[in-house]
Amino acid sequence: xxxxxxxxxxxxxxxxxxxxxxxxxxxxxFFSHTDPNIVEWFVKMVEERKKQQNSAEEKKSx
Amino acid sequence: MKYATLLNGVKMPMLGYGVYxxxxxxxxxxxxxxxxxxxxxxxxAQSYFNEEEVGSAIEKSGIPRNEVFLTTKVWxxxxxxxxxxxxxxxxxxxxxxxxxxxxxxxxPFADYYGAxxxxxxxxxxxxxxxxxxxxxxxxxxxxxxxxxxxxPMVNQVEVHPHNQQxxxxxxxxxxxxxxxxxxxxxxxxxxxxxxPELRDIADKHNKTVAQVILRxxx
Numbered sequence: 130x131x132x133x134x135x136x137x138x139x140x141x142x143x144x145x146x147x148x149x150x151x152x153x154x155x156x157x158x159f160f161s162h163t164d165p166n167i168v169e170w171f172v173k174m175v176e177e178r179k180k181q182q183n184s185a186e187e188k189k190s191x
Numbered sequence: 192m193k194y195a196t197l198l199n200g201v202k203m204p205m206l207g208y209g210v211y212x213x214x215x216x217x218x219x220x221x222x223x224x225x226x227x228x229x230x231x232x233x234x235x236a237q238s239y240f241n242e243e244e245v246g247s248a249i250e251k252s253g254i255p256r257n258e259v260f261l262t263t264k265v266w267x268x269x270x271x272x273x274x275x276x277x278x279x280x281x282x283x284x285x286x287x288x289x290x291x292x293x294x295x296x297x298x299p300f301a302d303y304y305g306a307x308x309x310x311x312x313x314x315x316x317x318x319x320x321x322x323x324x325x326x327x328x329x330x331x332x333x334x335x336x337x338x339x340x341x342x343p344m345v346n347q348v349e350v351h352p353h354n355q356q357x358x359x360x361x362x363x364x365x366x367x368x369x370x371x372x373x374x375x376x377x378x379x380x381x382x383x384x385x386x387p388e389l390r391d392i393a394d395k396h397n398k399t400v401a402q403v404i405l406r407x408x409x
Contacts, residue, residue: 131228134206136398137193142305145392149407152388153355158380162299162326171300175267178238191281 192231193409197341197344198367201321203293204260204408207232212257215241220246226259235298236264245288256288264297264325265306275306277311291319295325295347303349311341322347325373329362336366345369351377352389352404375402375408 135141160167193205200264208225210218210233218241222233228250235245242263249259250383263286269278283289294310296303303324323345325337336342344360346363350356377383389400396403 130225131379132399133401133405134229134320136409137208139396139402139406141392141396141403141406145395145403146407148388148392149352150355152352152386153357154285154381156354157349158353158374158377159349159353164215165322168300171324172358175261179268188277188281188363188369 195369197321198342198368199321199344201344202350203321203345203369204232204372206230206233206405207260207262210241210245211236211239213239213241213311213372215244218244219248219251221254226252226254231258232260232262234262235286236266236295237269237278238264238266238297242282242285246285250287260292261286261288262293262295263291264295265310267298270296270300270306271302272305272309275309275340276313279309279318283318291321292319293321293323293345294319295323295345296327297325299324299327299331304339307335307339307343311339314341321345323347323368325369329359332363332366335370342366343368345371347371349374350408351375352383352386352407353377353381372408376404 195205196202205242208230210221213221222245225233233245249256263282265275265278269275277295283291296306310319312321313319321344322341323343323348324332327335327346332346343357344357346368348359348370351372352375358372384400389403393403395401
């Protein structure tokens with residue numbers, strides 16, 4: 130955690146930036162929100178969570 | 192620390208600590224550690240089921256509330272004007288605060304326009320210092336940025352070396368939205384931390400790959 134905060138004491142060169150730019154795959158490492166299969170997956174997930182978390186009860190208690 | 196200035200003048204730390212997938216049991220300790228080490232921006236969401244623990248951690252840390260930038264997100268289940276309003280009030284209670292620094296719409300599905308209207312109102316009431324969206328690809332962003340009463344200030348999307356989102360950055364900049372990254376390391380997918388290009392750069396600067404990636408983001 131501490132290490133990751135300690136990033137303000139150095140700069141990347143233009144060369145470094147170009148090298149990193151070349152790593153771009155231009156696609157998600159996870160999924161696309163425009164894929165209808167994914168949207169369906171979200172719909173299912175939202176419905177499942179609603180049931181699991183007993184959200185109506187939870188909401189009432191807060 | 193570097194800060195981004197949002198369209199409404201609010202300053203947001205450019206580096207923060209997120210608690211996606213951090214369990215209830217671990218969350219309070221993790222956030223306390225983060226705050227102790229110097230993080231001043233914490234990101235959670237209604238759908239992470241750990242807002243309460245984030246709230247406890249901030250309280251127990253002894254750090255004044257106004258020195259912490261707190262982000263949370265409205266989940267799809269709570270979209271629509273009424274449900275969104277209710278859910279924000281619950282989030283405020285769970286987070287033990289009377290305002291949230293940045294409230295985002297978590298996903299571009301269901302009645303997000305209704306939810307956005309609720310966020311606009313809560314923003315005008317002063318309960319939310321800034322409001323934004325997440326996972327809105329450029330077409331969805333242009334739509335809501337153009338037709339909503341209050342333009343979103345932040346769009347939190349997936350950005351990391353394998354998915355650099357140059358196009359998204361351009362579009363969001365055009366409309367004045369601050370792009371924010373989720374999975375800034377791609378969650379390590381695609382052997383992110385072992386890539387020789389990144390290892391070389393890290394060695395050259397005597398830093399870790401993670402530090403190099405963060406520097407690249409900033």
